[in-house]
Amino acid sequence: MKILVVGGGGREHALTWKLSQSPRVSKVFCAPGNGGICESVECVSIDATDIKGLLRFAETKEVDLTVVGPEAPLSMGIVDLFEEKGLKVFGADRRAAEIESSKAFSKNLMKKYRIPTAWYQVFDSADEAIRYIHEMGAPIVVKADGLAAGKGVILCPTVAEAEEAVKMIMVDRLFGDAGKRVVIEEFLVGEEASFLAFTDGETVLPMASSQDHKPAYDDDLGPNTGGMGAYSPAPVITDELHQRIMDEVMIPTVRGMAAEGRLYKGILYAGLMIGPDGPKVLEFNARFGDPEAQPIFPRMEGDLLPILEACMDGTLSRHTLTWKKEAAVCVVLASGGYPGRYKKGIPIEGLDTAADQEGVIVFHAGTALEEKRIVTAGGRVLGVTALGPTIREAIERAYRAVDMISFEGAHCRRDIGRKALQREEKA
Ligand code: AMP
Numbered sequence: 001m002k003i004l005v006v007g008g009g010g011r012e013h014a015l016t017w018k019l020s021q022s023p024r025v026s027k028v029f030c031a032p033g034n035g036g037i038c039e040s041v042e043c044v045s046i047d048a049t050d051i052k053g054l055l056r057f058a059e060t061k062e063v064d065l066t067v068v069g070p071e072a073p074l075s076m077g078i079v080d081l082f083e084e085k086g087l088k089v090f091g092a093d094r095r096a097a098e099i100e101s102s103k104a105f106s107k108n109l110m111k112k113y114r115i116p117t118a119w120y121q122v123f124d125s126a127d128e129a130i131r132y133i134h135e136m137g138a139p140i141v142v143k144a145d146g147l148a149a150g151k152g153v154i155l156c157p158t159v160a161e162a163e164e165a166v167k168m169i170m171v172d173r174l175f176g177d178a179g180k181r182v183v184i185e186e187f188l189v190g191e192e193a194s195f196l197a198f199t200d201g202e203t204v205l206p207m208a209s210s211q212d213h214k215p216a217y218d219d220d221l222g223p224n225t226g227g228m229g230a231y232s233p234a235p236v237i238t239d240e241l242h243q244r245i246m247d248e249v250m251i252p253t254v255r256g257m258a259a260e261g262r263l264y265k266g267i268l269y270a271g272l273m274i275g276p277d278g279p280k281v282l283e284f285n286a287r288f289g290d291p292e293a294q295p296i297f298p299r300m301e302g303d304l305l306p307i308l309e310a311c312m313d314g315t316l317s318r319h320t321l322t323w324k325k326e327a328a329v330c331v332v333l334a335s336g337g338y339p340g341r342y343k344k345g346i347p348i349e350g351l352d353t354a355a356d357q358e359g360v361i362v363f364h365a366g367t368a369l370e371e372k373r374i375v376t377a378g379g380r381v382l383g384v385t386a387l388g389p390t391i392r393e394a395i396e397r398a399y400r401a402v403d404m405i406s407f408e409g410a411h412c413r414r415d416i417g418r419k420a421l422q423r424e425e426k427a
Helices: 010-020 051-060 071-076 078-084 094-101 103-112 126-136 159-171 239-259 293-299 305-313 351-355 391-402 418-426
Strands: 002-007 027-032 065-068 120-123 140-144 153-156 182-186 191-199 204-206 215-217 221-224 229-232 266-275 278-285 327-334 360-364 367-370 373-376 380-388
Touching: 002 010, 002 051, 010 027, 010 293, 010 360, 010 380, 027 051, 051 071, 051 078, 065 078, 065 305, 071 078, 071 094, 078 094, 094 103, 094 239, 094 278, 103 120, 103 182, 103 239, 103 278, 120 126, 126 140, 126 159, 126 182, 140 159, 153 159, 159 182, 191 239, 191 305, 204 239, 229 293, 229 391, 239 266, 239 278, 293 327, 293 380, 327 391, 351 360, 351 391, 360 391, 380 391, 391 418
Parallel strands: 002 027, 002 065
Antiparallel strands: 120 182, 140 153, 140 182, 191 204, 191 266, 215 221, 229 327, 266 278, 327 380, 360 380, 367 373
């Protein structure tokens, strides 16, 4: 089978890595891919949002299955377009992907189907949003309604900061049209976890739990990023919580979407806050997490392809998933300045030595191949991932590999996985 993976980040590198292992896959393309993906599969220079260009490519090359990584093409309707033309494609269609592309839609869905989440209100007017903030008090959270590359959420310790956030989003349009509406919501406390599942619109098949690290610096300080690292499993998700999340969040969401006439096929990703009352949903995403895919796929046993096919065919109930006992940790190496401005085109040294270490896989995110050298080409550059018999060993292996890689300005968090260690030590 010929597969096309859409996207070019660490998540897509993990996807191409996993799919290439399928005995039924003869060829993998990736559009646009990156410097590391190009080393093992054929990269095609079509942007992930050029959905018509991707369709032409898939038709010309007779691609048997297209797997979509990022949210933007899903919310543009790549799945609808491919299906109209009779092509097989894995991912949520445009109306299902609204669970991610509109925070107002997903909050209203949660309210209607009683899925636990922070209290909230949606506003089209800045004045009304500010009035509500005064009424509710701080701390409070201000979110741009639309897609803002993970940056449209502002946590506000004071009312003055919340007012400022509303002005930035709605008046100054810091995130463009994503800020036509805002969601104002309760500030939740607890520990975050990511819960991802495959679904065919009816059956929900959960993946191993994981935890992302959004803030740029150690101890969760600094501005939010796309994610500075992740690990799996996340010990905060006990067996009991796992069951609660399935019963209170995942299954009612998939059922709710079906009842709304938005059959949900693909990946349902719940970003959760585990607080004193149990799990509450921070957000839903309609795709694999990045970086979470990077520690999750190396732990997944068996072939990914039949699971993707079963999601599309509605036969997921016939499948199960098994996970390696080993833990996996992914540390993101980022460009100097990220999540703000950063330089590109800086040569990266030490990649081969790092990749040779036991249990280590170096997934590429923002890299490019230039004159046979791998150079930086984005904010998050690499996802240095390691499997280990314990979380402690996985962490040690990942950081040993990180320390073998160098490029000017490189930075990473030094505490990826620490929360899991602390939990283990307490237990
Ligand atoms: P989101 O894109 O909605 O997941 O938000 C990005 C990050 O902001 C989350 O991973 C949390 O760290 C934080 N966040 C979002 N909503 C809330 C909330 N209601 N209370 C506390 N933190 C939040």
